[in-house]
Amino acid sequence: MNIRIYNAEILTMQDAVKPVWGELWIQNGILTLVGDVPADRESPYWDRQIDARGNLVIPGFKNAHTHSPMTFLRSYADDLPLQEWLTKLVFPMEAKLTEEDAYHLSKLAIMEYVSSGMTANFDMYFYPDACLQASVDCGFRTVRCGEINGDERDAENKLAYLEETYAKWNRRHALVSARLGFHAEYTTCRSIMEGVAELSRKYHSPVYMHNSETRQEVEGCLKRYGVTPTRLMDDMGMFSHGGGGFHCVWLNREDQEIFRKRQLSVITCPGSNVKLASGIAPLTDYLEAGINVAIGTDGPASNNCLDMFREMFLATGLQKIRTGDAAALDAIQVLRMATVGGAAAMGLTQSDCLAEGKWADLAIIDLSMPNMQPHNHLVKNLVYSGSKINVKMTMVAGRILYENGEYFIGQEPEKIFEKANGVIRRMRQ
Numbered sequence: 001m002n003i004r005i006y007n008a009e010i011l012t013m014q015d016a017v018k019p020v021w022g023e024l025w026i027q028n029g030i031l032t033l034v035g036d037v038p039a040d041r042e043s044p045y046w047d048r049q050i051d052a053r054g055n056l057v058i059p060g061f062k063n064a065h066t067h068s069p070m071t072f073l074r075s076y077a078d079d080l081p082l083q084e085w086l087t088k089l090v091f092p093m094e095a096k097l098t099e100e101d102a103y104h105l106s107k108l109a110i111m112e113y114v115s116s117g118m119t120a121n122f123d124m125y126f127y128p129d130a131c132l133q134a135s136v137d138c139g140f141r142t143v144r145c146g147e148i149n150g151d152e153r154d155a156e157n158k159l160a161y162l163e164e165t166y167a168k169w170n171r172r173h174a175l176v177s178a179r180l181g182f183h184a185e186y187t188t189c190r191s192i193m194e195g196v197a198e199l200s201r202k203y204h205s206p207v208y209m210h211n212s213e214t215r216q217e218v219e220g221c222l223k224r225y226g227v228t229p230t231r232l233m234d235d236m237g238m239f240s241h242g243g244g245g246f247h248c249v250w251l252n253r254e255d256q257e258i259f260r261k262r263q264l265s266v267i268t269c270p271g272s273n274v275k276l277a278s279g280i281a282p283l284t285d286y287l288e289a290g291i292n293v294a295i296g297t298d299g300p301a302s303n304n305c306l307d308m309f310r311e312m313f314l315a316t317g318l319q320k321i322r323t324g325d326a327a328a329l330d331a332i333q334v335l336r337m338a339t340v341g342g343a344a345a346m347g348l349t350q351s352d353c354l355a356e357g358k359w360a361d362l363a364i365i366d367l368s369m370p371n372m373q374p375h376n377h378l379v380k381n382l383v384y385s386g387s388k389i390n391v392k393m394t395m396v397a398g399r400i401l402y403e404n405g406e407y408f409i410g411q412e413p414e415k416i417f418e419k420a421n422g423v424i425r426r427m428r429q
Contacts, residue, residue: 001047001398002027003360008052009367009378010034012354013059013339017332017379024057026360029398034354055392056365056378059353060119061308062342064267065246065296067125068109068134069102072423073301082214082276082302090301094126096427102127104419106134110409111416112306113140114394114402117363122208122267122296122346124181124246128165132176138409139399141361143346144169145208146181146196149188159195166203175397177347179243184210185229186217197238204241206347208267209233211245214278218250230255239264244345246296247272248286249279256289265292265345268337270314271305272298280318284328294345295338309390312338312383331383360398366390 003026009019012034025033027044037043070090077089102125113121120141125131128144135142146166148158162180169178180203182188182196188209200207211229212218221229230251233239239258244265245251251259251266259266268281286293295315297306312334319329343352351361366372371385394402401409 002044003398004043004046004049005052005057005364006049007054008364009054009056010354011056011058011378013336014353014355017335019056019378024354024360024362026395026398029360031354031356031358031360034356050393052364053368055367056382057354058117058363058365058382059339059343059351060361060363060394060396061117061338062294062346062348062351063113063118063121063297063306063308064265064294064342064345065269065298066109066121066123066306067299067301068121068123068131069097069105069125069127070299070301071105071108071112071420072097072101072427073299074304076424077301078275078304080276082278083216085276085302093427097127097423099127099130101423103130103134104416105423106131107138107409107411107416108420109300109306110134110138110140111407111413112300114396114407114409115391116307116309116388117365117391117394118308119351119361119363119394119396120342120346120348122179122342124183124208128169132169132172136173136175138411139175139396139401140409141175141348141351141396143348144176144178146179147183148192148196149183150192151189152191155189155191155195158192159199162196163199166199166205179208179347180205181208181243184213184217185221185232193233193238194236197233197236200238200241200243206241206243207233207238208243209245211248212250212255213247213273215250228252228255230258234258234262244292244294246298247278247281249273249281251282251286256286256291259286259291260289263292265294265341267294267296267345268315269296269298269303269311270318271311272302274314274318275304276302280322282322283315284319284323287329287333292341292344293337294342295334307388308338309382309386309388312386316383331377331380334383335379360395362395363391364393366392
């Protein structure tokens, strides 16, 4: 499908974070023109032409840490610290989840992603076939992260499963891909972690996991192994081909040096970390050390709200509180984390910015609303005063999935809501 967007302010997120005026030409899911139209450029046939009316076009946000099917636990397990939240409420309810449940619950999350201007997510959850099929059916882009954990008794089977799903979803569909990963050091035995490191070397693949989310997690690893989770995994050779960690609230200086040296990404989830009282990640330290930082929402059970605007504001606001410096982590840095940084962490460099030859993964932001006026600084408006109500359209691979409050993901919202509510009713009974 060929689409032309014209009369647009375009924030390419390439070098200078400054909007340019012009057009975007999209042919078969690829950007073929961004900016001014050369006088000698012949216009192709358009299936649709969209007058942006001076609104802002940006690369879609990349939600770099999610647990999509956990929508069924939104506002169910609140006001508890992480370990108690997991063991007393989350794990028992997840044990009742079926593969079909995961499929429908993932669709509910995708609705929230696209209405927030997100064009991709980095998803960790069991039932990967169901979760990824939901993305394919909706037209959404997803990178799957391995989620295995457990003790020595089932290590061989868990590793075989991880390898099988990794291979399958890296050749299944253009919208989905996979990365190696496991849940966390504190839920995973040493033999599984060593097996993941071996798979990383075999496939030259990066590895991701929850890392140093809480002080308790780090102290537990120090008692078990005498080193931090980051040092333990590096000693295993797990980071030979890169990767990253989710949360990374409690990385010490040695951990940070490992992240810099191994070119690992920190994926921060400020909303979840605040709600679970896990702490405030020192993002300014990470950026100063040359570490790539991306932003994730985490799951809807620990965050409740899958909203990149809220995460961006929390990311910068919490750094200002942590450092006592109102200039800490400015809006431009935060927007880069939510777009370019997320794409780098997820291996989606084909959609990190708006440029010819890149995937047409983008969002249109409505600048005609009061919270976007006046136009003193569009980027700062986005980060400090923007919200989901400003998302006018979200496009993935040249296909419009959300526009003016309507969803175009292959199923009516009411049906998706009905399925999600049916899941939690069944479990409570």
